[in-house]
Amino acid sequence: MKKYLSILSMQIINNIAYPGDFLGRSISIATFIFIFAGLWGTTFMIANTDVINGLTFPNMVWYFMMAETLELGRPRINRTISEQVKNGEVAYILNKPYNFLLYHFSAGLGDGAVRMTLNLIVGSIVAWILAGAPPPLLGWLMAFVTLIGAWILHFCFMALIGLAAFVVEETNSFELIYQKLVFILGGFLFPIDMFPTWLQNISYALPFPYMMYAPARLFVKPDVDLFWRMLGGQVFWVAVFVFLLAFVYQRSEKYLTVNGG
């Protein structure tokens, strides 16, 4: 366990080695929240209402802040694995006495922790200015708990896509498909509350809402029933994907080709 914590802290140190870049990243989240706040502001104004499908304008802005914090903060582990396979660095990752997937999980968590913290700080300041006071403490608590499951699920997907690099090397196209599924069915662009019922049902039957909608929605409107439902869904999907990931990893190892001399 100690070794994985060390990998995590090494990744944090690595991320803050360049403070300029570290701070520069925060500009993008500020810009996105500003644009989305403008779009939702106009929508509420044209609809001439304060509430759309149970969510107010401040709810929307804070929802988007949390969703964007997640989206921009989550490391693209598939790209790291793919790059390591292409440039041959994977040789060093594989020949150390640790589990390959747990190595990437720890490094990704270290990377994600730094990015998400920064996004959360900058995003909260911008959201506060544009939409007023943040959600209640219970919202922060529920978001934090469901964030763990959301992160593990995201890791499983990214790692599964990354492992495809052992066979096909380039995985950007798979990532793009995954990202769009999370954007739409995961509730990134619109909270699932905005969908027609039939699309909501499809969405809930898939793993994507548990990776994005769960923490963002519980953050802005904490709801005990929804919290347990989301947590249950996360436990189920995490179990499925951890099993799948372990299985695929075992199989894909044999197909690895390390480039270069």
Added chain:
Amino acid sequence: MSSIEVNNLQKTFQTKRKAAGMRGSLRALFKPEYTSIEAVRGLSFHMEAGELLGFIGPNGAGKSTTIKILTGILHPSSGDAKVLGFVPWKERQKLAYHIGTVFGQRPQLWYHLPAIDTFMLFGKIYELDDRETKKRIAFLSEAFEIQDLLETPVRKLSLGQRMRCEVAASLLHRPKLLLLDEPSIGLDVVAKQHIRDAIKRMAQEENVGVLLTSHDAGDLEALCRRVIIVNHGQIVYEDKVSNLKRKFLTRKMVEVRYAEEVSPNFSIDGVEILKVGSYGVKLRFDTTKTPVDQVMSHLSQAGELVDITVSDPPLEEVIAKIYQDAQPGMRT
């Protein structure tokens, strides 16, 4: 006791083929064609504990693939291998505690951080306690002369400095076997010498076995007692380095430059003139047929020498010669 046992090891890769241009790309998309490349073809060899073994051959000979199979990164297509008693591709993590690896063309040190951070991380990964790690770092820093480099970000180090840190990092956990894949690639003469001296010292002091791949004959001469030459995935020669030198590294190339214009007569029996000019000459000869002192005295009599370079033929040339003379699997 053997540290490496390899029996009839084979590794075949499937590589996609694509003809040039758009037509070729479209064809490859809808009807992909694959070629089988036999990177390793029936390799069998052994290495004793604490031995310094050179595993050399030209680019694409199968050296790196073999090393990657022996570290457990790649699965062989067929054949058996045991490294320190472990089957590498089945017991990779257990084996990792006992071996150190350096892939000369790939960094293992974290690029943006000082090497000391990676050293400390490796200490944790190999489950050493902090005090032991620090003691080991102090020892390796002295052996590899990297005391002043440890706190500099790796990206700011020269290639030679970085490689010294890389090799030192691979020895942190006191491995019984060091697998070095082209550790001197791209280094200048001084940096190469530094690395070789340090590896030699570690091998002697800690009885670490070293399997070294290289296409630099200098690495081989400086470090190894025995050599295996591979080409096209097969062993073409296996013998002591001293025998290899005696048999094949007998041809020397000499290039001299004179202080003044000379018009020497360089026609010496058994000496091949490669290039001749008013101020110098480059020639090649076989030391077993033409004595070195005869050539040198002839050259020095022609005028005042200001520069002289003596070099071995490129290893590729030696291998080509061995390959010409020997059938695969020839062992002495």
